[in-house]
Amino acid sequence: MQLEPKPFRACPALLLLFALCSAPAMLFGQVPDQDPSAPELLSALDHGPLAVGFKSMVLFDTSRTYDLNMGDTTLAAKPSVGRPILVNVWYPTAAPNDLPIRVRELFEFPTNDTIVSFIDTLKEYSTTFSKWYCADQYLDLENLKADTGLLDDQREQLQAAYWDKQTSSYRNANPMMGDHPLVIYHQGLGGTIDESWMLLEYLASHGMVCVSSAFQDNDSGSEVGVGDLDATVGDIGFLIRHRTDYAPNSSDQVVLMGHSYGANYIPCYVAQGNRDVNSLVLLDNDLARAMYDFVGKKDSPFTDEKKSLFDFPIYCAAQTGAEFYLLDRFTSAARTYITVEGMEHDQFTSLGAACTALSTDLIKEPKERILAASNYPLLCESVLKFILHATGRGQALTPKDIENRSGWWYQYVAPGEVLAHNEVYVHSATTCPTPTQFVKWMLSVGPDSAAQVFLHCEATLIDTNYHYIDDYLQVAYQDFSIEEFIAFLSALDRPGEPVYTPDVLFTLCATWLYHSDPVDRKELTERAFQLGDWMMETFPDRIEGPMAVAMLQFNEEPARDYKPYYERILKIEPGILDRKPKNGGEQFAQAQVRHYLKVE
Known part of the structure; x- marks a missing residue:
């Protein structure tokens, strides 16, 4: 079953993904060697040759149940239509329509009388945590440049600046026909629909179809956050099996990508014997740092009988100090490891990178944040190059692509090998x-x-x-x-x-x-x-x-x-x-x- 989105007018926008200034986009591999102000330093990702469409819909997995009243026993019973699967899709388009949407419009989910309680709960959850990960996280009493009594006002201004940012995506634009690899993105704990919108939009401009979902818990109620492994695995399988329902222009080449919790547990889908995944992209996660298998024994992908299932390319980017001990158990895979000095956990996401950049004028010591924000476009470029190669569409990522980046470290591990310290x-x-x-x-x-x-x-x-x-x-x-x-x-x-x-x-x-x-x-x-x-x-x-x-x-x-x-x-x-x-x-x-x- 499918609920089509309601059309609505997009707000006026610029044609830039993320522009804080009029400076040209950084070249691949460049990093700033001086300390200009943030507005002069930060610039947009260099988008690909394709325009990007965006659509949002709700599909229903009729093999699973879900209380669409969200635990509210005062409401009349809803039809049993299955588990709602929110599908946000970024895709190549040859026919942009109207004007690009703003970030806040990513939260305009389609709805009707059957799913209104679910959608209202999801929207409240998403906007609440988007604000926490943006304004509340990057502005506090210790770093605020203005009078501390203005903290709440400054946070409101920062959040508004982020939500009012214009994207490069055109709502409901006609999809470009072709054979486009499918990238499924899974956010982290407390993660929201806007968590990595810049990266997904950027990949779509280079010919990918990118999808994110809510990945809400199996047990419906007042919360709709991620954290249920069975729900994660079930939703990934549904999105792959039903990809022609929301992306008829997608190919059978599937890339699973995630941040934090999402990156930790998307390998569990493969560990269950599913052979319809082409590669993994893992952004700052515990798999890069942990020295013990924290996944339950039943679901762990690191057992001797399961690790051989990972015979495809794997990319992992993480903070400095990652040793990739668990990922080095996937000896059948070619593994690309990148560490970035100075990037914090949430700065590996679009939301974190954008709000890092937007907050630099509001804090006392912006130098480290300026550097962290400048690293995000470079991270996106490395992800793109990895995926293009993994799907047979481009050259491999090499040390030459990384060597000019201050604080970056690149390691490639061939199948059958492990890092020396492992x-x-x-x-x-x-x-x-x-x-x-x-x-x-x-x-x-x-x-x-x-x-x-x-x-x-x-x-x-x-x-x-x-x-x-x-x-x-x-x-x-x-x-x-x-x-x-x-x-x-x-x-x-x-x-x-x-x-x-x-x-x-x-x-x-x-x-x-x-x-x-x-x-x-x-x-x-x-x-x-x-x-x-x-x-x-x-x-x-x-x-x-x-x-x-x-x-x-x-x-x-x-x-x-x-x-x-x-x-x-x-x-x-x-x-x-x-x-x-x-x-x-x-x-x-x-x-x-x-x-x-x-x-x-």
């Missing part, structure tokens, strides 16, 4: 492993030997920027048995100078909170019980042990008497509920304590 470690009394070598080696030698090498090589394995004890404990906690993990902790004991603290272990106990798979959840819950009990014996005067167990009552598996744990918490820290929680796990534990006191 190679297998051969134990030696005179050499220490790299961090990623150690986490792989430690699992093969057991807790005692691993602890000895860690203590010997601690200066190499721990640094203040990228590697902490938490990283190694997370790997050990996940992959050792709980008995082996406790043995590892005991072997790391160093009187007078502890290697780890109880609060780090408490965070590990809270890992079960972030797993929805019943098997993983049950295993991690049992681990947390045993570790919590061990912490109570080892650190009798610390609150983290009983707190770790108390928060497990929510699971009620296995059932036990939790009263002694609550009593221990209140004895050690009677005012536990009077202070701000340190993290999400502690906040959850405090809620359990509060419930216990209420019942008692």
Whole structure:
């Protein structure tokens, strides 16, 4: 089923994607070597030869259900039409109509009486988080150049400047016929429809059909944010199978692209055995930095039986410090890795880059933001060149394309190879492993030997920027048995100078909170019980042990008497509920304590 968009008049616009000034577009590979003001520095992406159309529609996946009343029981029941799939499409057009749309018009989703509750909820969510990722994130009391009493006004001005930006997309323009590769983009947690509009528009101007969707949770309700892996995988499959419904000019060459959460989990679609993907583009994500497989065992793409499915090109761009340990498990793939110094997480998105640029005149120290904003067009160009080559339409991205860029680092890894720091470690009394070598080696030698090498090589394995004890404990906690993990902790004991603290272990106990798979959840819950009990014996005067167990009552598996744990918490820290929680796990534990006191 399909809901066609309602036509409406586009606002007057310029024909530039993102122009803060009249300066010419930067050439591929150039970076500024001086510090002009932001309006003089930032310029538009050099669009391709094709005009770009944009359309928005809602399709329905009739194989899945969805409460279109969004949990509101006061509304009359809606027809059972399936799960709504919002489809925003940027595509090549030979016939631009009217004038280009503004950014704010990306939120003008099609609607009717059946889906009005869903669309209203989605629009409120999208505009709220667009404002947070733009004005609220890039203007605060510390960096504001104006009087701090003007913060709210300045944020409103920044947001209006962003939403009023004119794009280069023409709503409902007739699509150009042809055989255009399909790029499916998945945003991050809290991500919105406008998250990477500049990049998608830019790719469309070079002959791609680009689509984004809401990727909302499976369970409808008051929230429509991303974060449901089953929904992600299901929606990607639907968008590929039904591409002729919204993009009849798209080919069977499919590129999956995502940022943050989206980049973390789009590989799971391939891991389920789907063979209709041509390449992956991953923008600043945990796969680039993590030293342990954080995806649940059922869905992980990194197992020996699944990693061979990734036999196509992969591109990943990330912040400085990324080691690409997990991605180097895809040894059947050709991998292109890029790191960019100075770019923050959300500056790998169009929303983040645009608001970074627009905020430079409003803050005290704009130099770093000017550089970060100037990097975004270069990032888009590297993505384009990678996709053109991956789809057989252009030359490969090479070091020459990167070498003139200050703070950029390019690495190409051929199939069958891995980066040097990810190679297998051969134990030696005179050499220490790299961090990623150690986490792989430690699992093969057991807790005692691993602890000895860690203590010997601690200066190499721990640094203040990228590697902490938490990283190694997370790997050990996940992959050792709980008995082996406790043995590892005991072997790391160093009187007078502890290697780890109880609060780090408490965070590990809270890992079960972030797993929805019943098997993983049950295993991690049992681990947390045993570790919590061990912490109570080892650190009798610390609150983290009983707190770790108390928060497990929510699971009620296995059932036990939790009263002694609550009593221990209140004895050690009677005012536990009077202070701000340190993290999400502690906040959850405090809620359990509060419930216990209420019942008692």
